[in-house]
Amino acid sequence: MTNGFESLIETIKSKVKALKKKKKPKKVYMKMDKTNSVRVEIRSRQARKLIDKTLQAADRPGKRPIP
Numbered sequence: 001m002t003n004g005f006e007s008l009i010e011t012i013k014s015k016v017k018a019l020k021k022k023k024k025p026k027k028v029y030m031k032m033d034k035t036n037s038v039r040v041e042i043r044s045r046q047a048r049k050l051i052d053k054t055l056q057a058a059d060r061p062g063k064r065p066i067p
Helices: 002-022 036-059
Strands: none
Touching: none
16 A cells, blocks of 8 residues: 555656646747837827817816816
């Protein structure tokens, strides 16, 4: 009984070691710079948000200051 138990423990240990070694390494990605079109898109979104805030404030004069 003891011999069978020891062999079972050894097989479990070896499987655990194999699983630890089997872990996939993390993929390393290069950070890409933003293209000009992406920069323009970001600026236009920011401008659109500012225009919307300004129009909302203009619709309610004296009620809410422009942040």
